[in-house]
Amino acid sequence: MIDKSELSEWYHRILKDAKIVDSRYPVKGMLVYRRWGLFIIRKIQRELEKMLEESGHEPMLFPVAIPENVLKKETRHIAGFEDEVFWITHAGRNELDVKLALRPTSETPIYEMFKLWIRSHRDLPFKMHQSCAVYRYETKHTRPLIRGREFLWNEGHSAHESEESAKKNILEIKEIYGKLINEVLCLPFIINERPEWDRFPGADNTYAIDTIMPDGRTLQIATIHNLGQNFSRVFDIKFETEKGTHEFVYQTSYGPSFGRLLASVICIHGDDNGLILPPRIAPLQVIIIPILFKESENEKIIEYSKEIEVKLREMGIRTEIDMSEDHPGAKFYHWEMMGVPVRIEIGPREVEGKTMKIVRRDTKEKFHINIDEIDRIGNIFNEISRNLRERAEREFKKRIFEAKNIDEIRRFIGRGIIETGWCGKRKCIEEIEEIGDVLSINNKEAMCVVCRERGREIRIAKSY
Numbered sequence: 001m002i003d004k005s006e007l008s009e010w011y012h013r014i015l016k017d018a019k020i021v022d023s024r025y026p027v028k029g030m031l032v033y034r035r036w037g038l039f040i041i042r043k044i045q046r047e048l049e050k051m052l053e054e055s056g057h058e059p060m061l062f063p064v065a066i067p068e069n070v071l072k073k074e075t076r077h078i079a080g081f082e083d084e085v086f087w088i089t090h091a092g093r094n095e096l097d098v099k100l101a102l103r104p105t106s107e108t109p110i111y112e113m114f115k116l117w118i119r120s121h122r123d124l125p126f127k128m129h130q131s132c133a134v135y136r137y138e139t140k141h142t143r144p145l146i147r148g149r150e151f152l153w154n155e156g157h158s159a160h161e162s163e164e165s166a167k168k169n170i171l172e173i174k175e176i177y178g179k180l181i182n183e184v185l186c187l188p189f190i191i192n193e194r195p196e197w198d199r200f201p202g203a204d205n206t207y208a209i210d211t212i213m214p215d216g217r218t219l220q221i222a223t224i225h226n227l228g229q230n231f232s233r234v235f236d237i238k239f240e241t242e243k244g245t246h247e248f249v250y251q252t253s254y255g256p257s258f259g260r261l262l263a264s265v266i267c268i269h270g271d272d273n274g275l276i277l278p279p280r281i282a283p284l285q286v287i288i289i290p291i292l293f294k295e296s297e298n299e300k301i302i303e304y305s306k307e308i309e310v311k312l313r314e315m316g317i318r319t320e321i322d323m324s325e326d327h328p329g330a331k332f333y334h335w336e337m338m339g340v341p342v343r344i345e346i347g348p349r350e351v352e353g354k355t356m357k358i359v360r361r362d363t364k365e366k367f368h369i370n371i372d373e374i375d376r377i378g379n380i381f382n383e384i385s386r387n388l389r390e391r392a393e394r395e396f397k398k399r400i401f402e403a404k405n406i407d408e409i410r411r412f413i414g415r416g417i418i419e420t421g422w423c424g425k426r427k428c429i430e431e432i433e434e435i436g437d438v439l440s441i442n443n444k445e446a447m448c449v450v451c452r453e454r455g456r457e458i459r460i461a462k463s464y
């Protein structure tokens with residue numbers, strides 16, 4: 001048992017014990033992804049890539065190195081990243097003529113190629129995606145999977161004939177990310193349009209997908225940017241219209257962080273016994289535990305366990321039998337910690353009655369089903385997913401607060417998202433930002449929490 005109310009300690013313990021990642025690699029902020037963590041990330045990646053490709057994104061993989069002159073083409077963009085770029089300056093003993101950056105994000109190299117590929121309106125909309133590692137020299141406190149100097153993500157990029165087409169793509173991406181986060185990962189989220197001063201460097205609008213961690217701080221898990229024609233003008237990405245004129249394309253770019261998605265799954269669903277994984281991403285979905293204690297019956301128990309394992313595997317379910325020498329209690333404890341959604345216990349009684357004892361990881365509920373009802377496992381997975389989703393959603397709703405004055409903001413800050421009001425004046429927001437981070441400025445009218453003048457609703461929180 002590990003006390004989850006001490007979230008940071010609990011989190012580090014789970015990362016280690018469940019073989020998620022190891023942060024002791026000798027480069028600060030760079031992780032070794034271990035078996036359990038890597039499996040989950042790859043699963044999330046495949047689910048996302050499938051949806052992106054169904055919506056017309058071409059899969060690609062760009063080089064990690066970006067020439068300095070390409071990275072620096074968009075001035076606002078580079079200004080936003082300059083302090084975080086890792087540079088390759090030498091090759092062997094020679095200094096390079098053109099320094100190479102390790103990609104902190106890939107707008108610039110990708111749009112350098114868009115210029116060569118896009119010719120006519122028939123090429124549009126053009127959409128691509130890649131899953132890769134990006135590099136940022138973070139100076140803030142690093143935290144495994146949450147803030148690192150190398151992290152894994154998927155980035156999507158698109159080019160369109162018109163602003164409407166670009167906006168339509170943003171809606172589609174919001175839907176795809178929403179499906180991934182809510183349906184696959186069973187996590188609640190909120191979309192916040194970031195204030196002007198917190199936009200992606202070079203974007204006209206930035207929409208962030210935020211969730212709330214159990215310690216009350218928000219975590220940005222994905223962003224979607226409307227780039228307008230800012231990059232196409234600089235990179236000279238033009239197309240020939242039907243009328244024969246030449247216009248700059250409209251662009252969008254977007255990406256979720258696989259590490260942050262995984263960190264949210266771990267922290268939001270887990271409990272004092274360890275991980276609780278949604279069945280769709282669990283490396284093992286069912287663990288079968290033979291309860292062996294009488295020589296004369298053991299052979300039959302093992303044989304029957306194998307029969308169940310074969311049936312489950314035929315159904316496409318990721319299953320294993322734990323044949324280790326450990327005591328059953330130790331096995332239960334271990335697989336609970338690893339977050340396996342369903343445990344099946346097989347003893348003499350189950351062999352006799354052709355049944356199996358099912359134990360759900362999320363509710364600890366125990367019940368028997370007959371072997372000829374084994375396809376009920378699929379329904380049990382759906383029930384587990386629904387329960388995880390609803391449970392997390394209830395917690396999320398409890399963490400949305402409304403504040404009518406500064407004292408209330410001080411009272412609620414750090415416990416979730418606070419909705420309040422701001423008039424638009426700088427001195428008022430400075431006072432608010434001393435307490436928390438502004439997640440969004442909404443269209444709804446609200447009275448300024450500082451000066452009491454009319455203004456708009458804002459959302460604030462302590463964020464990771």
Ligand SMILES: [Zn+2]
Pocket residue numbers: 422423424425428448449450451452453
């Ligand atoms: Zn004010």
